[in-house]
Amino acid sequence: MIEIREALTTRRLVLRPFQAADEDDMYAFESLPEVARYLYNNPRSRAETAAELARRQGQTALREEGDTLVLAVEADGRVIGYVLLEWLSRRHRQGEFGFVFHPGSQGRGYASEAAVEMLRLGFEELGLHRVIGRCDPRNEGSWRLMERLGMRREAHFVESEIFKDEWGSELHYAMLASEWRASRWATAPAG
Ligand SMILES: CC(C)(COP(=O)(O)OP(=O)(O)OC[C@H]1O[C@@H](n2cnc3c(N)ncnc32)[C@H](O)[C@@H]1OP(=O)(O)O)[C@@H](O)C(=O)NCCC(=O)NCCS
Known part of the structure; x- marks a missing residue:
């Protein structure tokens, strides 16, 4: 069980629950077609x-x-932007993370820095055994980020779903707790 009551800080970033006052900042990226291109949602209205x-x-x-x-x-x-962590299975100790950033803030390693914090929460606080990330193969920014974090490409599903009215393919990346512990980001022994 994890509950975030206070902001988490990384070297350059603050990670915290969303607040009502975030609407303008959120709309600035949620409304952009290039941000929503490989997400399941479409660009969002106000x-x-x-x-x-x-x-x-x-x-x-x-x-x-x-x-x-x-x-x-x-x-x-x-x-x-924002990062997320979904608890996929308690019994199997599996999770999935994700990340979405404003184009004006991409290319600086911010998404990687925040994604590492979600892996840390998953492995070190929740005690997950394996964390996955999924993306469209055309979403180079996403799979390059996961490779930069040292995740393994486990699968490339070809035309496995209908995505935004066309056949969509999917890459699956994963990291195990043992791989996390051996990484340069681990800060405590994981369960
Ligand atoms: C996926 C996404 C988050 C990646 O963002 P990003 O900014 O490229 O990712 P990173 O934070 O890892 O930054 C990496 C880039 O910053 C550069 N960089 C600069 N300073 C850096 C630093 N201190 N540390 C790491 N990278 C740094 C890297 O060289 C790299 O640039 P390059 O792509 O030109 O080689 C972003 O493209 C996005 O939000 N897309 C829209 C939403 C989406 O599709 N999300 C994923 C759904 S599966």
Whole structure:
């Protein structure tokens, strides 16, 4: 069980639950077609952003499998994106992470820095055995990030789903707790 009550800080970033005042910053990236291109959602209107923000404000803990923790990522006082961690299975100690950033804040390693913090939470706080990440093979920024973190490409499913009205393929990446412990990011022995 994890509950985020206080902000987490990394070298350059603050990770914290979403707040009502984040709507403008959130809309700035949620509304962009290039951000939504490989996400399951479409670019969000103002009203859709407000509804999604309200939902994310409640996603502050992992209490049961199926729960998703979503954290806003702040740099220099602005929300530039978010990261998430979903608890896929309690019995099998599996999780999945994800990351979305404003294009103006990409290319600086911010997404990697925040994603590492989600791996840390998953392995060191929740005691996960394996964390996965999935993306469209055309989403080079996403799979390159996961390779930069030292995750293994475990699968390339070809045209395994209909994604935004066309056949979609999917890459699956994974990291084990043992691989996390051996990585340069581990800060404590994992369960
Ligand atoms: C996927 C996504 C988060 C990747 O963002 P990103 O900024 O490229 O990722 P990183 O934080 O790892 O940054 C890496 C880049 O920063 C550069 N960089 C600069 N300083 C750095 C630092 N201190 N540390 C690491 N990388 C740094 C790297 O060289 C790299 O640049 P390059 O791609 O030109 O080689 C972003 O493209 C995104 O939000 N896309 C839209 C939403 C989406 O599709 N999400 C994933 C769904 S599966």
